[in-house]
Amino acid sequence: MIKKEADWIQELPPNQYTIEDYDGGEARWCPGCGDFAVLSAVKRICRDNQIPPEKMVAVSGIGCSSRFPHYMNTYGFHGLHGRALPVACGIKARRPDLDIWVATGDGDCCSIGAGHWIHAIRYNMNITVMLFDNNVYGLTKNQSSPTSPQGLVTSTHPSGTWLPPLNPTLATLGFTNVSFVAQTVDWNPPHLYATLNAAYQHKGLSFVRIMQRCPTFTPNLFDPIINDPTRLILLTHENGIEVEPAVEKKFKNKVVHDPSDMTGARDLSTLEGKLAIGLLFHDPNTVIYDEFTNHGLDMDAGDKLKAVREEIARFAI
Numbered sequence: 001m002i003k004k005e006a007d008w009i010q011e012l013p014p015n016q017y018t019i020e021d022y023d024g025g026e027a028r029w030c031p032g033c034g035d036f037a038v039l040s041a042v043k044r045i046c047r048d049n050q051i052p053p054e055k056m057v058a059v060s061g062i063g064c065s066s067r068f069p070h071y072m073n074t075y076g077f078h079g080l081h082g083r084a085l086p087v088a089c090g091i092k093a094r095r096p097d098l099d100i101w102v103a104t105g106d107g108d109c110c111s112i113g114a115g116h117w118i119h120a121i122r123y124n125m126n127i128t129v130m131l132f133d134n135n136v137y138g139l140t141k142n143q144s145s146p147t148s149p150q151g152l153v154t155s156t157h158p159s160g161t162w163l164p165p166l167n168p169t170l171a172t173l174g175f176t177n178v179s180f181v182a183q184t185v186d187w188n189p190p191h192l193y194a195t196l197n198a199a200y201q202h203k204g205l206s207f208v209r210i211m212q213r214c215p216t217f218t219p220n221l222f223d224p225i226i227n228d229p230t231r232l233i234l235l236t237h238e239n240g241i242e243v244e245p246a247v248e249k250k251f252k253n254k255v256v257h258d259p260s261d262m263t264g265a266r267d268l269s270t271l272e273g274k275l276a277i278g279l280l281f282h283d284p285n286t287v288i289y290d291e292f293t294n295h296g297l298d299m300d301a302g303d304k305l306k307a308v309r310e311e312i313a314r315f316a317i
Contacts, residue, residue, distance in 0.1 A: 021053055022046050024071045032219075034186030034212035035065055038130060041193045042072070042101065045200055056099045059088040061108040064139045065132035065212075068103035082113025085120035085129070092125045093293035099200075100127040107137045110146040110168055121175040123289040124204045130196070131168055131207065134214040135221055142217040149221075169209050169269040169280065173262065179204040179286040181265065182241065182279045185211045187226060190247040191234075191277060198241050198279065204288050211275065225275050229253075235268065235278025 022043045029035045046056065056074040060066035062081035069076025075098070079087045084104045092100050109117050109131055120129070136154060137143035144154045144161045147168060151160040172181050180202045184195040192210065199206030211222060225231045234251040235241070240259055248254070255276065257264055265280035299307070 017047055017050055017052070019043050019047050022073050024069075024073045024076075027071045028067070029064060030214075030216050032213070032215035033064070034134070034210070034214070035068070035132060037186040037189055037192060038065075038103075038132065038196075038210060038212070039068065039071055041189065041196050042130075044193060045197050046074075048197070049200065051099055055097065056101065057088075057091055057095075058101050058103065059084050059091065060103040061105075061113060062139070063105035063108045063132075063137070064134075064214075065103050065105045065130075066108060066139075082108055082111070082116065084108065085113060085116040088127050088129075089120055089123055089125050089289075092127055092290050094297070096126070096290050096294045096297070100125075102127060102129045104129065104131055105138075105145075106131065106133040106135060106147040106168065107143075107145040110166055110171075114146075117172075118175055121172055121205060121207065122177045124177050124179050124286050125290040125293075126203055126205070126288060128196070128199050128206045129208065131209045132212045133168065133209055134212045134218055135165070136214055136217045138214045138217055152218075154217075167269060170266060172207050172209075173266050173269060173281055177286050178207070178281065179283050180206040180279075181281045182206070182208045183211070183269070183275070183277045184208060185222070185225075185232070185275070185277060186213060187222075188247075188277075191241070191243055194241050194243045194247075195278070202282070203284065204286055224273070231274045233268075233271070233274055233276040235259075235276055235280065237279070239282065240279040 053074045058069040058072045058074055058076045060068050061079050061084040069078050077087050084102050088100050088102045133147055135147045137145050142155045144156045146166040148161045148165055150164050153160050169183055182195050184192045199208050230252050233253045233255050235257045236254050237256055237258055259279045259282040268276040
């Protein structure tokens with residue numbers, strides 16, 4: 001007798017992750033903070049790419065933006081000030097199967113963490129780095145940061161900051177083995193999403209500088225650009241950040257920029273009174289360090305012990 005499978009038996013589709021699957025603790029940033037937009041974009045990217053929550057790690061240092069891991073229902077590591085990047089690199093070295101997202105601020109990354117920033121770019125491990133740049137130390141109450149514009153009145157410079165600001169985008173473009181550098185803004189959610197999604201798809205370290213508003217200490221900092229759309233320049237190219245036609249149509253100024261052009265990228269990162277958003281530089285052929293650090297991960301305990309003993313034996317007299 002031939003058993004015939006009933007035609008009404010239907011194979012159930014695999015579980016689909018929803019936005020709610022990535023909801024962590026209640027976000028407690030100030031009302032109107034640009035961090036909310038970034039958090040929302042990352043959750044959408046996780047859902048759209050169906051990243052299992054247990055396969056993602058959010059890593060941060062110290063600062064308002066560094067509360068990020070607490071608000072994601074994934075693995076997380078809230079590290080020391082400026083130390084998000086070495087922690088992220090360490091995790092990736094031993095767990096290359098995990099998706100690593102780093103949330104760091106302009107003070108966290110560009111001041112105390114500057115040394116780690118340089119070397120993380122050089123290592124070019126497969127990590128997505130989000131620089132929340134609001135030009136001020138917000139968590140510690142309005143201190144000048146490396147990206148504070150000259151003359152900004154802060155608690156540490158009540159008469160205005162003396163030095164010109166550091167440009168994180170230009171600096172990153174000068175680091176060895178850089179592979180992906182982009183800029184976006186928190187007040188344009190479609191472009192923010194498209195940029196971070198492209199960064200996630202890139203194999204290597206993606207560095208995304210996000211111009212992010214602080215409603216408490218720098219609420220009007222980006223008003224000249226927000227109020228005058230001609231100052232915001234959309235970078236377009238077949239190899240750049242792809243946005244929907246309806247979004248692209250809203251930009252009054254567009255520039256076709258080949259992201260393989262390093263000189264052009266540096267020029268666009270230093271525009272006076274204007275801001276170029278999109279993919280400034282992309283080189284998919286750079287060396288990826290975690291392709292070396294993952295060597296030997298498939299060894300069992302016996303093989304590891306044998307390798308250690310052989311290594312020790314080399315130094316025997």
